[in-house]
Amino acid sequence: MSIDPGMLLAIAMMSAVTYFTRLAGFLLASRLSLRGRARAAIDAIPPAVLFALIAPVVLTHGWPETLAAAAAGIAALRLPLLGVIAIGIAAVVILRALF
Amino acid sequence: MTVQSEYQSSTADEIRQGLADIAPVLVAMVPIGLLFGAICTTKGWAASDVWLMSTLVFSGGAEFAAIGLWKWPIPYLALFVSTALVSARHILMGVSLAPKMHAFKGWRLWAAAWFMTDEAWALGERRARRQTITVAYWFFMAVPVHLVWVASTVTGSMVGPMLGDPAAIGLDFAFTALFIGLIAGFWKGATTAWVLVASGGASALVALTIGEPWNVLAGAAAGIVAAWFTATEPDEPESSSPEGHLL
Structure with a gap:
């Protein structure tokens, strides 16, 4: 059940990208009034x-x-x-x- | 914050409504999760690998794209570009939802963002049309998606080869039908019709010519442009939406 370090790196990178996109809109627009x-x-x-x-x-x-x-x-x-x-x-x- | 919903519901009510709203989504997710786990086994992934990916990436679209690209040595750049493209829609979704998340201070907003799947976001938007999105509602609605996604994908990786083809009993259509039901909740008349024509047309055209996942960005952009041009009364104040009265 050990996880390959390269795979861990790839998954961590994808996790960071996905979370960044989920957070970015919130931080950009929480003060937006259109x-x-x-x-x-x-x-x-x-x-x-x-x-x-x-x-x-x-x-x-x-x-x-x-x-x-x-x-x-x-x-x-x-x-x-x-x-x-x-x-x-x-x-x-x-x-x-x-x- | 001058405008409140017409009645003040208790935390227990918020929790109950969050769970009730997400329940049908969870049902539709299970076959997709099982399918994803089963596909992972064809690339040699163990259940522990699937668990790690579903826990940390937690995005059906990005994960399906990644497993399609997967090989040794690991194509890091292709995985990065694919994940960024598939996830870019989240930025738009966050921009739209953020003004309705004023109950979320500090770490709660950062935690809420982690759980912003397409489905949780759509239910949040739907909720915001009638009342404030509370912290209790959001987390009890959005966190079960994470639990069920991880559980169903890991299960799929363990029982995968025995499952057979989900398309044979129509389960591949569950997400499409779910999204149609969600779209119906955003109907606002003629402008919405134009948004759907533009978004669907652009998405289908780009899917046929350039390919996925570019179609999602093209469709979203076309729908937004259509709304800009077809908005009927551009200067009418939004009396029905609570966020219109903020600040």
Whole structure:
């Protein structure tokens, strides 16, 4: 169960990079007060980042993923998170069997 | 701090709500964690290596990218660049969340940052639309993500070869569906629609042409620009968001 020193170094480096990015925004912006278009731009960060993360799966992997994403989107109008996940998974399984 | 939420909830309530909000996220994380641990074994990683990586790096995106690049001798520069690219979105996320974290003083802010995963951050943003993010809410919501991520990835590295293909039962889609549910919580009308069109279009296009993880930065940037140009009433004060009344 011993860990290779080179691997430890690589993991410590990645840990430092990840933590730096998580902390940097907090330290940069904790005194920021924005209005107007700048405010709208900052408010757009949550949906923009979240959709950018999943867009390759939703838009480029094929019809089952695209349609299952649409089904999850409709479910999201009404259901809590767990229901959205359940509908999305069920839809992708059914659609992959069909296509 | 002149504006408080309409009711003052107790610490016990905050803890309970934090745990309740994160529970479905934890369910969706387990198959991904198992999958990651299983992939690690294909690169010769022991359970102790996976434990160290998940504990210290604690980022699904960065860890999947790293294990994809992994070889001997260790490609330090490639690992650094990949981790920085995959993690760069955290800076934007922190800028957006920071003004809503005024309850966090000193070390609490530094500790809170350690636990800022995509999921914890999204739930924090959602919470901030209605009330103050308390220290109790944040840590009881965000820390379980760390525990479950470490436990599921280490378990995956031990049982990996027996697991089979998660895609066969649709579990590879769990994160996508989870994120769709989270996005729905940020809906603010036409501007959000344009943000999603721009972000999704740019991300998909860049993923097809240049490749991941550049698509995340391109999509985030396109969404932010779209919001800038489509914001309907740029000078309207934000009466609904508590952070608008700070300072």
